[in-house]
Amino acid sequence: MKVYELRNVSYRYPTGEWALRGINMEVTRGETLAIVGPNGAGKTTLLKLMDALIMPTEGEILFEGRPITEETTTDREFRRRVGFLFQSPDVMLFSATVLEDVAFGPVHLWGREKGLRRAREELRKLGIEGLADRHPYSLSGGEKKKASIACVTSMEPEVLLLDEPTRDLDLKNRNFVLDMIRHWKDRGMTVVVVTHDLRLIRLADRVYVVNRKVLFEGTPRELFSRPELIERANLDVPEIVRLFHMLGLKEIPLSVEEAVDILRRKGFRP
Incomplete structure (x- = not known):
């Protein structure tokens, strides 16, 4: 089943510059999809379009066969089912404690009692229950990343949109994120990830190379068979x-x- 279908999607910044032109893309249920490309290629913009944070200038995006519209932005069920992990954890951590941040979405969805219970469960699953009463700004980079993941997964999403999830992390924390993605993949969750991390690309079922438009679509093995394309995507061969x-x-x-x-x-x- 198609979870997402993008049909001739384009997006133009308020400055008039085109970020994306004529994107055609599909995401099927249960697959892990990697989106790669050079900096400034429109990859983060593409994720924001899929999360209904912004609307396309041209074309349409379907989620499970239904068009994403302005109304989708405030659709509580869509917001529960689709989780967005921002590249910078600081975007997602704004409360006095980590527990309050992780509980923010669940409390609005299910009420305070269940929301706090879900938040504590998620912190425990991720092995970071000790961070519950800490102020987010006192955390290390790796702790912030784990807390931001908990903010997303506490909503029990079915689809995860991840923007450079291993960027600026040390080896131990990169491995943590990779293990999480393997776990989600094994559970049959749909994962779309923007990344430059070659190990993460290897986990994907399919890869899109994007630089304002789609340059390539195929398997990681097919991508690695074309060194010139890897270099165009600003990846190390x-x-x-x-x-x-x-x-x-x-x-x-x-x-x-x-x-x-x-x-x-x-x-x-x-």
Whole structure:
């Protein structure tokens, strides 16, 4: 089932500059979709359009077959079902305590008693219940990211829109976010993620390369098979991929383990 369908979607900034032109895109239920491209390519704008935070200048966006309109902006059920994780956690953390921030959406949706209970449950699931009474501005970058994730998942969404979720995080916290995305993927949630993180791209079922328009749509393996396209997307070409191209091998691995298996089958021996 199609969760999203974007038909010839364009968006123009108030300055008159076009951020996106003629975007055609589909997101199916339960898939993990990565959107990649250079800075300023319109990727965050694309997520905001999908979350009904802004409306397209041209074209239309369907959510489960129904057009997203101005009314969608204040539709409580849409807001519950679709969660948006902003690139900067500070956008989402504005209350006196982390618990109040995480409970903000659930309280408005289900009332104070259930909302606070949901918030505490989510903090516990993420292993950050110890942050409940902390002021958000006293948190580290990784703690802020975890708290902002809890703000989204406490609403029990079915669709997650993630804007650069691993940006500016150290290795431990990047791994935490990657593990969360694997967990959501295993649960069959629909995840759309804007990212430059190659490990995260490898988790995706499909990838779109966007630079104001769609340049490519395919699997991560197909993307990694085209180094020139990776560079146009402002991504580092993985060293393993670079090696395989230098060796003239067309079968491209997505992990070290795959690389070893392919090389052994090709007759390479350590």
